Amino acid sequence: MVGPHVTLNKMPRLGTTNSSVDIDLIGISKNNSERSAAVAFMSYVTMENLLKPDFNTSKDTIKMLSTVISATLPKTTNTTLTKPVNFTFRHIREFDPSGSLSCVYWNISEWIVDGCSVLKTNSSYTVCSCVHLSTFALIMRTSPPPESDPLLDLLNLVCVIVGLVFFSLALLTFALCQWSPGVNNVARINICISLLLAHLLLLLTENFLSFIRRQQVLCAVISGLLHFLFLSGFVWMFIEAVLLFICVKNLSKISSKKRKVLSTGFLCVIGYVVALVVECVSVGLVPEGYGSKHCWIKLDKGFIWSFLGPVCVILALNTILFINIVISLNSAFKSLNAEVSQIKQTKIMVFKTLAQCVVLGCSWILGFFTNDSKVLEILFLILNSQQGTFIFLIYCVLNNKVRHHSVYMCNLDVFTEVLFLFW
CATH class of the missing domain: 2.60.220.50 (Chondroitinase Ac; Chain A, domain 3)
Incomplete structure (x- = not known):
């Protein structure tokens, strides 16, 4: 009073x-x-x-x-x-x-x-x-959670498993084949490693969520690992875009100076340390931000932007690089010998466009629009889970240089045995 x-x-x-x-x-x-x-x-x-x-x-x-x-x-x-x-x-x-x-x-x-x-x-x-x-x-x-759709759950399980298999095949291809010095596969290898571990951990979490959810510390640790792995995957996608941009700008040759600057160790530091720094800053600002009911990032306090923010920045930068790559490729086509047909030029352009859309994570854009559309949700599920399949097809199967052994020489006997074991 x-x-x-x-x-x-x-x-x-x-x-x-x-x-x-x-x-x-x-x-x-x-x-x-x-x-x-x-x-x-x-x-x-x-x-x-x-x-x-x-x-x-x-x-x-x-x-x-x-x-x-x-x-x-x-x-x-x-x-x-x-x-x-x-x-x-x-x-x-x-x-x-x-x-x-x-x-x-x-x-x-x-x-x-x-x-x-x-x-x-x-x-x-x-x-x-x-x-x-x-x-x-x-x-x-x-509101009660949406009723589980058994067909959608089955589709998710099958797609994720298929994607994990092709992630593994892509990694085996990169490991068992001897690539030429002009080809730098470090970004592609680490994209496969990051996304393989992320999708595998996410699959295990979804199947054992009822047990993990009772262990709040374990749930928070898993959400932190998922955050780090997906972020590092996006960082490696950006590095892949930068490497491709340098290659397109130097179609005739890649100078030894550039190869020295973009060494494997230097790229690994960027690929993982950037994601680790983002996560450490996020934890410092919101220590309780991990461990939602789905063992993912919590939505309150805007903590979800610790993931969406870097993703949006990387997608924007990749889009800018992609536009520059298309422009550079178009200029390179104009300077080619007149004997090169328009059909071949178109095929090369389509191949590069497809590779960029898949490897640089354009399928993630659909994730922003799946709330009210079942069709978009299924499409996002398929595209996002099949990144490993697309990487394997583009860089290991549909690459003409690979099939004609002009870029690397493979140990076909070993690789055939590995494929046989998988199938």
């Missing part, structure tokens, strides 16, 4: 274990003839179990996310609020980022959403702003 001779400029926050209130009691006292006012703030332990929400809904799940609190102005003549009152609730149950929060007050026999709004929220706390005093609580409404 405050009296007529109060010297405070701001009312201190009143708090309990799980909640607190900010109220302009000094301003209220100035509106009273006695120049005094009092506030009572109470928290009811376990009351949330008695005053359960009862809304008319058949599908949504509604639960109390806070303790029940009350605020009143006893022995105060004029109880008109000079400013909205802010209540801070600590979440006493698991917070679902996809849920809908409501600040409610108790009216005789039911909870009413009137005069209160959510000011801000995170995974631990929610601040409600109200224009009146009463008995308050925080309620969360969550």
Whole structure:
């Protein structure tokens, strides 16, 4: 309470274990003839179990996310609020980022959403702003998860397994074949390694999610590893684009100076350290950002942008490089001998275009538009899971130089035996 001779400029926050209130009691006292006012703030332990929400809904799940609190102005003549009152609730149950929060007050026999709004929220706390005093609580409404589609789940399992097989075949091709000095496969090898491990870990997580979800630390570690592996895959895609851009700019030869600057060790440092730095900065800013209910990045506090931000930047840079590559290729075609037919030029252009679209991760763009479309979701699932297949086809099967042994000499006997074992 405050009296007529109060010297405070701001009312201190009143708090309990799980909640607190900010109220302009000094301003209220100035509106009273006695120049005094009092506030009572109470928290009811376990009351949330008695005053359960009862809304008319058949599908949504509604639960109390806070303790029940009350605020009143006893022995105060004029109880008109000079400013909205802010209540801070600590979440006493698991917070679902996809849920809908409501600040409610108790009216005789039911909870009413009137005069209160959510000011801000995170995974631990929610601040409600109200224009009146009463008995308050925080309620969360969550929609049931979409029903599992057995055919879609089966398609996802088959596609991911097929993609993992072709990632492995691509890696075996790069390992068992002796490439010419002018061909730098370090980016392609590391793209395969990063995405192979990421898709394998994601597949295992999806199949054992019920067990992993109970181990919060394990779930957070897995989401951190997935974040790192997918980010490093994108960084290696960007490195591949840079290497291809250099090759196109120097179609006649690749100077020894460029090969020295873009050494394997230098590329490996860039490919993995950049992703590691992004993840460390993300953890430093939001330590609790990993370990959602799907063992992935949490959506609250904007932490998802620790993944989407670098991805968008890399896709934008790859698009710029891709445009420059097309322009450079077009200029190179114009300078070719007149005996080269237009059909051959078109085939080369289509091959390069297809390679860029697949290797540089253009299929990920579909991921931004799959929320409301089943067709786009299936298309994204197929394209994203088959990156290993596309890499194997483009760089190991459909490459004319590879088939005619003009770029490298393969140990065909060993490679044939490996293929036989896989199939």
